[in-house]
Amino acid sequence: MILKNPIEYVKKSVLARNDIVYFVREILGSDPFPKQEEILREFYRLKEDGTPKYNKLIWCSGMRSGKSKMAAWIAAYELFWLCTLKDPAEFFGLDKGSRITINIVATSTDTADDAIFGQLSYMLKHSDFINNVLNLDYRKEYIFCEEKNVKCQLLSSWSTTGVGRTAKLVVFDEISFLEETSGKRGAWELFTRLSKATATVHPYGRVVAISSPKHPNDVILTLIRKYKNSDSALCLITPTWEINPNLTFEQLLEENKGNIDEFWRDFGCKPSVASVLEFPNGVRLEGENKAMINDMVDHNYLRVMAIDPAVKHDAFGLAFGYINENGEIIVDGAYRFTKKHDQPYINSLEIKEYIKDIVYRYNIVAVVFDTWMYPELIQWMHDELGLTIQQHIVKKQDYDRIKELMEQDMIKICEYDVLREEFESLLVINENRVDHPVNGSKDVADCVANVVWYLTNDEFKVPSKLGSPYVKII
Numbered sequence: 001m002i003l004k005n006p007i008e009y010v011k012k013s014v015l016a017r018n019d020i021v022y023f024v025r026e027i028l029g030s031d032p033f034p035k036q037e038e039i040l041r042e043f044y045r046l047k048e049d050g051t052p053k054y055n056k057l058i059w060c061s062g063m064r065s066g067k068s069k070m071a072a073w074i075a076a077y078e079l080f081w082l083c084t085l086k087d088p089a090e091f092f093g094l095d096k097g098s099r100i101t102i103n104i105v106a107t108s109t110d111t112a113d114d115a116i117f118g119q120l121s122y123m124l125k126h127s128d129f130i131n132n133v134l135n136l137d138y139r140k141e142y143i144f145c146e147e148k149n150v151k152c153q154l155l156s157s158w159s160t161t162g163v164g165r166t167a168k169l170v171v172f173d174e175i176s177f178l179e180e181t182s183g184k185r186g187a188w189e190l191f192t193r194l195s196k197a198t199a200t201v202h203p204y205g206r207v208v209a210i211s212s213p214k215h216p217n218d219v220i221l222t223l224i225r226k227y228k229n230s231d232s233a234l235c236l237i238t239p240t241w242e243i244n245p246n247l248t249f250e251q252l253l254e255e256n257k258g259n260i261d262e263f264w265r266d267f268g269c270k271p272s273v274a275s276v277l278e279f280p281n282g283v284r285l286e287g288e289n290k291a292m293i294n295d296m297v298d299h300n301y302l303r304v305m306a307i308d309p310a311v312k313h314d315a316f317g318l319a320f321g322y323i324n325e326n327g328e329i330i331v332d333g334a335y336r337f338t339k340k341h342d343q344p345y346i347n348s349l350e351i352k353e354y355i356k357d358i359v360y361r362y363n364i365v366a367v368v369f370d371t372w373m374y375p376e377l378i379q380w381m382h383d384e385l386g387l388t389i390q391q392h393i394v395k396k397q398d399y400d401r402i403k404e405l406m407e408q409d410m411i412k413i414c415e416y417d418v419l420r421e422e423f424e425s426l427l428v429i430n431e432n433r434v435d436h437p438v439n440g441s442k443d444v445a446d447c448v449a450n451v452v453w454y455l456t457n458d459e460f461k462v463p464s465k466l467g468s469p470y471v472k473i474i
Contacts, residue, residue, distance in 0.1 A: 009133060012026065012027075012129065013084055013133065016080065017080070017081055017084060020040050020041075020044050020073070020074070020077045021037050021040055021041060023073075023076075023077050023080065024040070024073045024077070026129075027080065027127055027129050027130065028073065028076060028123045028124075028127055029123075029126070029127065030069070030073065030123070032070075032073070033066065033243060033244060033245060034245070035238070035242060035243045036066060036070055036243060039057075039059075039070070039234075039236065040070070040073070040074075042054075042234060043057050043074075043234050051203045051204075052203055052204060052206070053231075053232070054206075054232055054233060054234045055198070055202075055203065055205060055206050055207065055232050055233070056195075056206070056207045056208075056209075056227060056230070056232065056233040056234065057074075057206070057207070057208045057209070057210075057233075057234050057236075058209050058220070058223045058224050058227055058233060058234070058235045058236070059208070059209070059210045059211075059220075059234075059235075059236045059238070060210075060211060060212070060213055060220045060221060060224060060236065060237045060238070060269050061210065061212065061236070061237075061238045061239075061240070061243060061269065062212055062238070062239050062240030062241075062243075062266060062267040062268060062269055063212050063240060063266045063267060064240055064244060064247060064267075065238065065239075065240040065242075065243035065244050065247075066243060066244055067210045067212075067243070068115045068116050068119060068173065068210070069119055070210070071104075071116045071171050071173065071208055071210050072116045072117075072119035072120040072123060073123075074169070074171070074206075074208055075102055075104060075116065075120050075152065075169060075171055076120055076123055076124055078102055078168055078169040078206070079102055079124075079143065079145075079150065079152050080130070080134070082100060082102075082145075082148065082150045082168055083134050083136075083145045083147075083148050083150055084133075084134075085148065087148075088100050088148050088149070088150060089149065092166075092200070092201045092204070094166065094200070097149060098149070098166060099149045099150070099151060099165070099166070100149065100150050100151075100166050100167070100168050100201070101150075101151050101152070101153055101165050101166065101167045101168070101197075102150075102151070102152040102153070102167065102168055102169045102170075102171075103153060103155050103165075103167050103169070103170045103171070103194060103197070104116050104117050104120070104152070104153070104154050104155065104171045104173065105155045105156075105170065105171065105172045105173065105175075105178075105190065105194065106154070106155075106156065106172075106173040106174065107156070107173075107174065107177050107178055115173050115174070116171060116173045117141075117154045120143075120152070121138060121143065124136065124138075124143065125138060135147060140154075141153065141154040142154060155194075165197055166197060166200040166201060167194070167197035167198050167200075167201075167205065168198065168201055168204065168205060168206070169198070169205070169206050169207075169208065170194045170195060170197060170198060170206075170207050170208070171207075171208045171209075171210075172190075172191060172194075172207075172208065172209040172210065172211075173210065173211075174210070174211045174212070175187060175191065175209045175210070175211045175219050175220055175223075176211040176212070176213060176214045176218040176219045176220045176221075177211065177214065178190065178219065187219045188219060188222075191209065191219070191223070195207045209223055212265075212266060212269070213265060213269055213271045214265075214271065215265075215271045215276045215427075216271050216276060216277060217276065217277075217425060217427055217437035217440075218271075221237075222437055223235075224236075224237065237269050238269065239267060239268045239269055240252060240267040240268075241267070252267045276427055276428055277424070277425075277426065277427065277428065278396070278399050278403075278423075278426040278427070278428050278434045279399075279403065279423050279424055279426060282423075282424055283406070283413070283420060283423040283424060284406060284413075285413050285414065285415040285416065285419065285420055286412055286413070286414070286415060287332065287412060287414050287415065288332075288414060288415070289332070289333060289334060289335075289414040289415060289416050290332045290333045290362065290414070291318065291319070291320070291332075291333035291334055291335040291358065291414075291416075292335060292416075301322040301324070301330075301363065302322060302363050302364075302365050303320045303321060303322045303333075303362050303363055303364045303365070304320060304321060304322070304364070304365070304366045304367070304368065304451050304454045304455055305318065305319070305320040305333075305355075305358075305359070305364045305366070305367045305368070305387075305451070306318070306319050306320070306367065306368040306369065306446075306447040306448070306449075306450035306451045306454070307355075307367060307368075307369050307374075307377075307447060308369070308370060308443045308444070308446045308447045308450070309371075309373045309374055309443075314338065314339045314346060315336055315337065315338050315339070315346065315441060315443050316336065316337040316338075316346055316351055316443065317335075317336050317337075317441075317443030317444040317445075317446065317447045318333075318334070318335050318336070318337075318354075318355075318444070318447055319331055319333060319334040319335075319419075319444060319447035319448045319450075319451050320332070320333040320358070320362060320364055320451060321333070321448075321451045321452070321455065322455070323455050327410065328410050328411065328412065329405060329410065329411045329412070329451075329452055329455050329456070330411075330412050331411070331412070331413040331414060331448050331451055331452070332412075332414050333358070333362065333414065334413075334414055334416045334418075334419045334444050334447065334448060335416070335444070336418050336441075336443055336444050337350070337351055337354075348374070348377065351377070352377065352380070355377075355381065355385075356385065359381075359385050359387065364387065365387060365388060366387055366388035366389075366390065366454065366460075367381055367387045367388070367389060367390070368390050368391070368392055368450040368451065368453070368454050369389075369390075369391055369392075369450075370391065370392060370393045370394060370446065370450065371391075371393075390454060390460070392450055392453055392454070394446045394449045394450055394453070395432050395433065396428065396429075396430075396431065396432050396433055396434050397432070398449040398450070398452065398453050399426065399434055399445075399449055401449075401452060401453070401456060402448070402449060402452055405452070411452070413448060416444070418444055419444045419445060419448065421440075422436065422440070422441055422442050422443070422444055422445040423445050425437050425440050426442060426445065
């Protein structure tokens, strides 16, 4: 289409800049599904002051739902929006000639070429309107508008090209599958670092992360839990049949009737929980948490305590418990110290005073730890407090023992929100090891596991009921 009438160009450009659905239909020639249109309109909703309501779209959707095409539409729209500004750098208050990027990240450049970036390039190249109003240079791994110094570039999961650059948009294609190339922590760090590049153009910068899920604690589902209460993030979990009206629940179920687990993971966005969580059915916590009570003295039982400092010295877990007359294990104390916001590390003196207080108040006679991270503290507990010292590294078998005791109704663990969150997010890594998800912890959970390990270990003299104050087991 040749635009002989400049008024036609201006009118169509204004409509396209202010309505992404109009842009998708009239400029790209695509026809979004009703649910896709709904999501696009919501993501581009404005606040009363005219600025964007959302700066993040975190979307977990099933396979064949059209989420990659949605991301390509968003990238094309953002590129068009930038390139139809008179001076993008000036608009955002940047130095003259500053480059603004749109970054599309995938597990590999080949994958991205076949998915978002490939669809983006195809749609732009085949749009008569785009070809007549924008002078774009198309290459294998980027699209460049030299006149406006705007570049849409393809980044692999190991690339650092986009870090530190000013970005109007960052798109993560199948972000949960980035774990396969850069590991879970690497995928999370890549998301965090590249997302910061949009801060320069706040409040207009946007981040889009899309993926079908791999497991309940993969990157996309972790991101949704992290941002679900944020007013500036649109977090969605949509089965394939809710997005794509051409694929019904019944049809997909019939196609995958041989593997129901894969059906719910790949199309229903409900990956099998039992296969990856140590406690797939949750945990039962009950009773008051005596570690958080300051005005109560309890001399009824001898107890064992476990400690677990975090590797980064920014947290310190603690738990204690005993065996009652019926042979039940009672873990009635659990707590986690964390560093204050203005301090690099937790206050070791505060921990020391706390330990000294509860050791005498709750008749603690033994302490279990997993690593020698605080050797002076451990030595002090042995020499000054007279505690029996035992080292033990928590393994999966120790958590399995807790599950068995729960099934036998032979263990009671006090209610503590930190402990519940740690227990219910523990991942099975292999037959000997469990671990916490990215940005999670298991400091207190490991302490509970070590308390139970000590109290159920026949090699040790287990503390018993006592009617008098603190005594030491030798």
